[in-house]
Amino acid sequence: MSAPFLVVGVNHRAAPIETRERLAVAPETLDAVVREVRALPSVDEAFVLATCNRVEVYVAAADQRAASASLRGWFGTRAPVDAILYEHHDGEAVRHAFRVCASLDSLVVGEPQILGQVKEAFHVARTAGGVGGFLSRLMGRAFHAAKRVRSETAIASGQVSVASVAVDLARGIFGELQGRRVLVLGAGKMALGAARSLARHGASLAIANRSYERAASLAKEHEASAHPLTDLAMLLQHSDVVVCSTAATRFVLTRDDVASAMKGRRGRSLFLIDITVPRNVDPRVGDLDNVYLYNVDDLEQIVVDGAQRREGATREAERLLEEELRAFEAEQRVVEGPGPTIAALRQKFHATAQGELERSFGHRLKHLGADDRKAVEAMLDATLSKLLHHPTVRLKQGSASHDGAVERAALQRLFELDLEPPSRPQEDDDD
Amino acid sequence: MYDAAFGLAATLYAVSGVMLLLQLARGPTIAVTRLGPWVLLAAAAVHLGLDVRYWLTPGGGPFAGIRPSLSTLALLGAGGYFALRQARPRFDVVGAFVAPLALFMLLASRHSNDTTAAPLGALTVLHVASVIIGTGAFTVAFAVALAYLLQERQVKQKRLRGLFQRLPPLDVLDEVGFRFVAVGLPVLTLGVVTGLMVIARTAARAASFETWQRTVGLAVWVLFAGVLGLRIVAGWRGRRPAIGTVLGYAGVIAVLVGYYLRGLHA
Numbered sequence: 001m002s003a004p005f006l007v008v009g010v011n012h013r014a015a016p017i018e019t020r021e022r023l024a025v026a027p028e029t030l031d032a033v034v035r036e037v038r039a040l041p042s043v044d045e046a047f048v049l050a051t052c053n054r055v056e057v058y059v060a061a062a063d064q065r066a067a068s069a070s071l072r073g074w075f076g077t078r079a080p081v082d083a084i085l086y087e088h089h090d091g092e093a094v095r096h097a098f099r100v101c102a103s104l105d106s107l108v109v110g111e112p113q114i115l116g117q118v119k120e121a122f123h124v125a126r127t128a129g130g131v132g133g134f135l136s137r138l139m140g141r142a143f144h145a146a147k148r149v150r151s152e153t154a155i156a157s158g159q160v161s162v163a164s165v166a167v168d169l170a171r172g173i174f175g176e177l178q179g180r181r182v183l184v185l186g187a188g189k190m191a192l193g194a195a196r197s198l199a200r201h202g203a204s205l206a207i208a209n210r211s212y213e214r215a216a217s218l219a220k221e222h223e224a225s226a227h228p229l230t231d232l233a234m235l236l237q238h239s240d241v242v243v244c245s246t247a248a249t250r251f252v253l254t255r256d257d258v259a260s261a262m263k264g265r266r267g268r269s270l271f272l273i274d275i276t277v278p279r280n281v282d283p284r285v286g287d288l289d290n291v292y293l294y295n296v297d298d299l300e301q302i303v304v305d306g307a308q309r310r311e312g313a314t315r316e317a318e319r320l321l322e323e324e325l326r327a328f329e330a331e332q333r334v335v336e337g338p339g340p341t342i343a344a345l346r347q348k349f350h351a352t353a354q355g356e357l358e359r360s361f362g363h364r365l366k367h368l369g370a371d372d373r374k375a376v377e378a379m380l381d382a383t384l385s386k387l388l389h390h391p392t393v394r395l396k397q398g399s400a401s402h403d404g405a406v407e408r409a410a411l412q413r414l415f416e417l418d419l420e421p422p423s424r425p426q427e428d429d430d431d
Numbered sequence: 432m433y434d435a436a437f438g439l440a441a442t443l444y445a446v447s448g449v450m451l452l453l454q455l456a457r458g459p460t461i462a463v464t465r466l467g468p469w470v471l472l473a474a475a476a477v478h479l480g481l482d483v484r485y486w487l488t489p490g491g492g493p494f495a496g497i498r499p500s501l502s503t504l505a506l507l508g509a510g511g512y513f514a515l516r517q518a519r520p521r522f523d524v525v526g527a528f529v530a531p532l533a534l535f536m537l538l539a540s541r542h543s544n545d546t547t548a549a550p551l552g553a554l555t556v557l558h559v560a561s562v563i564i565g566t567g568a569f570t571v572a573f574a575v576a577l578a579y580l581l582q583e584r585q586v587k588q589k590r591l592r593g594l595f596q597r598l599p600p601l602d603v604l605d606e607v608g609f610r611f612v613a614v615g616l617p618v619l620t621l622g623v624v625t626g627l628m629v630i631a632r633t634a635a636r637a638a639s640f641e642t643w644q645r646t647v648g649l650a651v652w653v654l655f656a657g658v659l660g661l662r663i664v665a666g667w668r669g670r671r672p673a674i675g676t677v678l679g680y681a682g683v684i685a686v687l688v689g690y691y692l693r694g695l696h697a
Contacts, residue, residue, distance in 0.1 A: 173586060175600035266666020269602055286587070290669040298589045 004044070004409075005138065006064050007088040007096050008071040009056030012107050014084040017297050021278040022079040025050035026247065030121065031128040038130040040074060042066035045132040047125030047139075049100070051117050052277040052296045053107050058097060060134040062409055064089055094328065097138060098321050101146035103155065107296065108165065109314060110155040113190055115146050137331065145324035152320060154313040163190075163197035166273055170198055170241050173271050173292055178202030180240040184224070185232075185252060187214055188245025190275050195243050196222060208235055210246070236261035241271045244280035252280040259288055338395040341408045344417040345391065349384050436481050441537055443474030448530035455524040458597055468516060468523050471530050475509040478537060482506065494559040497690045502540035504687075505533040507567025508574075511611070515571060519607065521599040528574035539691055555629050561622030566683050568615030569655070572608050573680035576673040579604040583670055605668055608676060609659075616655050623652050644689045651682035 010023065025033050030048060037046045037057055045060035057074075061067030068087060075081050088096040099105045103114045122139050125131050131139075149155055167177070174180055180203040184195045187209055199205050205224035209215035212228040219226035227235060229252075236242065236258065246252050253272070258281075262270065272293045274281040279295055286293035334340065357380065361373060368376065391411070398404025411417065450467030457464070482502055485491045493503040512529040516522045582598040585591070598604070630645070658675040661667035 169586075169591070171600060172582075172591070172595055173601050175603040267662075267668035268666070269605075269669070289671065292586050294589065 004062050005093045006059045007093040011054035023055040030124045034125045034128040034130040040070040045135045046130045049121045098142045101142040102149040141328040149317045153316045155317045163194040166194040167197050182241045183235050183239035185244045186246030191243040191245030237264040244274045251282045254282045255284045258285045440477040444534035447471035451527035455527040498540045500563045501536045504563050505536035508570035509533050511571035525574045525578050528577050558625035565615040565619030568611045572611035572676050575608040576676035579673040644686050648686050651679050654679040
């Protein structure tokens with residue numbers, strides 16, 4: 001397949017958390033970052049996926065070598081990551097996008113959050129004008145494939161999310177969770193998901209947020225108590241599990257905060273889950289007695305167990321993705337073949353001519369009778385057919401060659417042709 | 432007959448220890464290791480049979496000397512373990528620490544029915560019984576403290592496979608360890624007080640050899656009292672009390688070994 005597609009990025013496998021912190025993109029600046037990437041030389045379409053575990057740029061680019069250089073330069077301005085950047089091109093890049101959406105490339109294979117995160121990033125990119133026909137088709141198919149993987153395989157069974165990992169860890173520390181108190185700092189979906197899972201095992205919830213109104217709204221939704229962040233010292237003394245997920249770019253919990261709280265806790269164990277990047281909790285907190293701190297990277301240990309259990313489901317998911325990849329390739333071949341370009345070109349010419357004719361018949365040529373009008377229309381049709389004959393033949397002849405692809409791309413750009421695939425899957429918004 | 436039964440009890444303790452250690456290290460991958468607690472129970476049953484036979488002999492009794500006392504201590508440790516595993520889930524593997532101790536004490540008590548020592552006075556018997564019963568509780572507390580330290584290391588080092596899955600939760604281990612110390616300490620205190628009374632009565636005959644044992648014994652008492660007191664007063668929990676329990680138990684064993692060696696060379 002010759003999809004003009006490129007993925008450049010870093011993820012949890014090669015980039016330590018400190019590096020990912022430097023590359024992190026705040027949600028409110030994501031649209032600006034998309035525009036910045038889209039404006040790079042040789043980048044035709046772009047969207048940026050920035051989660052706790054990965055920062056990746058998905059780019060449609062006819063000149064991939066130049067686009068790669070641009071993107072490497074862009075990453076280099078944010079952090080010295082050239083040695084750990086990975087690139088996927090064309091078919092491999094498409095496969096990578098599918099695997100990311102289907103959570104096969106996640107830290108916790110099968111975890112459900114990534115699909116929502118990709119959809120959100122894609123939505124931002126589309127709104128920011130970074131996405132065109134190719135990425136729309138690609139991601140539509142990738143979302144469809146991811147949904148099939150979730151519904152048709154056991155990939156999501158067992159311990160696949162931060163939530164289930166949090167429950168396992170909490171039970172390993174406290175035993176029964178009945179009567180334990182869970183504090184959520186911030187309003188992150190992942191943190192709330194983890195807290196809800198703990199609550200299902202009998203724990204009570206408290207939510208603290210910089211905005212008390214937001215905390216109150218979430219507390220009402222999750223049957224929790226709401227607190228302003230100014231109550232943090234008191235809350236730390238009375239909570240057993242703290243899930244941190246604020247948008248803060250500095251430590252919300254320092255070593256001194258927790259050490260001070262531990263004095264008031266009379267040595268009771270405290271389990272801290274920091275699922276944010278940049279981190280919310282000073283890593284030195286984990287050195288304190290009876291304090292157990294886990295960040296996103298620490299979850300990798302648990303992935304191994306879960307991955308083994310889900311090995312069969314993963315194989316089935318990979319097989320299903322291959323099916324979807326073949327479907328996308330077939331769809332792409334149709335789009336990349338001469339047919340859609342020729343049809344779009346003819347449709348554009350005829351629509352333009354028809355518009356002009358109607359305008360002229362309403363003004364300067366309104367004196368013409370019906371027969372004359374038909375004659376003018378026939379003459380214009382014949383002219384257009386003759387004008388389009390050579391390009392049509394040329395496109396058909398070059399359908400399988402590189403030159404043909406370049407010519408199609410040139411025509412599509414020059415005439416702003418909007419190519420639709422024959423049956424593009426709808427983006428799933430119901431997850 | 433005695434030798435055969437003794438050999439059987441020792442073998443069963445050893446086999447159960449190996450099974451339980453394998454279960455702790457490898458999990459239920461070797462199915463037969465699940466029988467570890469029951470093999471330990473069989474060992475304790477044979478052992479109890481041997482001891483009852485001895486208790487019924489003239490001059491015999493569970494606390495009739497250092498060697499019978501060690502035998503009784505082994506039974507108390509095994510009994511405490513069984514009571515614990517009946518009451519709490521996931522405590523099977525704690526037997527991996529109890530079984531070797533029970534085997535060690537059984538071997539040390541060899542020929543306890545051959546004792547020729549003069550009958551002990553009532554106060555001395557009370558002293559020995561208190562010390563041994565208290566130490567029985569500390570034996571379980573020690574095994575639980577070891578399990579706590581292992582589990583705490585797993586959680587701190589984020590090793591959430593294997594041992595983490597097999598050992599009980601940290602807070603449960605902490606609580607159970609505290610309870611066994613809380614049971615053992617008052618009984619040990621009685622043993623210390625009665626021991627001081629015995630010493631006062633036989634002061635003239637006290638050998639300098641016993642001085643270090645008394646010192647260590649008192650240090651052990653202070654250590655366990657510290658573990659218990661600091662928890663009640665200052666909320667001392669977790670790793671430090673677990674280390675205190677392990678050190679305290681090591682002191683108890685040192686004292687018992689001292690008495691044992693003196694008995695051998697008396």
